[in-house]
Amino acid sequence: MAQGPPQGFEDGLSSELGILIYLLLLMMGLVLAFAGHIVWRHLMSFIGAIIGGVFGFVIGTAVGGVLVGLIVSMLAAVVGSFVFIFLAEIGLGVVAGLFAYFVVYGMVGDVIVALVVAALALGLTVVFIEQALGIVTAIIGGLLVGLALIWLDWMDMTLIVVTMLGVMIFGSAVQLSAIKNKPATVMQARQGVAVPPMAPGAPGRTCPSCGGPLEYISEYNRFYCYRCQRYE
Numbered sequence: 001m002a003q004g005p006p007q008g009f010e011d012g013l014s015s016e017l018g019i020l021i022y023l024l025l026l027m028m029g030l031v032l033a034f035a036g037h038i039v040w041r042h043l044m045s046f047i048g049a050i051i052g053g054v055f056g057f058v059i060g061t062a063v064g065g066v067l068v069g070l071i072v073s074m075l076a077a078v079v080g081s082f083v084f085i086f087l088a089e090i091g092l093g094v095v096a097g098l099f100a101y102f103v104v105y106g107m108v109g110d111v112i113v114a115l116v117v118a119a120l121a122l123g124l125t126v127v128f129i130e131q132a133l134g135i136v137t138a139i140i141g142g143l144l145v146g147l148a149l150i151w152l153d154w155m156d157m158t159l160i161v162v163t164m165l166g167v168m169i170f171g172s173a174v175q176l177s178a179i180k181n182k183p184a185t186v187m188q189a190r191q192g193v194a195v196p197p198m199a200p201g202a203p204g205r206t207c208p209s210c211g212g213p214l215e216y217i218s219e220y221n222r223f224y225c226y227r228c229q230r231y232e
Helices: 015-064 066-108 111-127 129-152 157-180 184-190
Strands: 215-217 222-225
Touching: 015 066, 015 129, 015 157, 066 111, 066 129, 111 129, 129 157
Parallel strands: none
Antiparallel strands: 215 222
16 A cells, blocks of 8 residues: 655644545645646735735834734735746746756757757747646646545555546646637737737627618727718
8 A cells, every 4th residue: 555644744633634634635736737727826826925915014014013014015915926926937937948958958968959949948938838837737736636645545556656647647638628729819818919809799780870880990999980980
């Protein structure tokens, strides 16, 4: 059978609480594996808000007391939330670049080639951040599932490894499929591409003055009547 949790880990925990913690870890792993590209922003935002809020409260309290600390804490929580999301995307690109550099340098032994490949890997990861996050979160989720199964001690190590790899592979496939089927406007908006406004769903809309057809002008996000020569 697989090994349980580390020695002494459960000294202060009841068996029921320990099982609950491992099941929560298992659920977290499954969520990350199959929906990581959706939830990661909320997770990083939450972590950044907590860290920013704590630092803001400590600094604000030291400068002007508890009231100032609370105000600075709220402001720092908002800043920390946005910063952590930004750092997560850049950090993932840097990790991909470093990994590509060491792999290529180990294979060809040329620093220039390794740097070029590393730069490409970093750029592609940032551009296709959704796909990269889907794969990375699927891997992390699979590792969490495997860790939870080891601690729960419900199956032998071979089945745990097979389950862990299955979660990683299947989770990556599910997330990449969901990203591929996501509307193009949503993907462009998340990548910072300007998306022209879409026409409101009003087929056959006519001018209330002359009864003629109205044409949607995307530049102004309004309908225009060429007979009356005015916007509606």
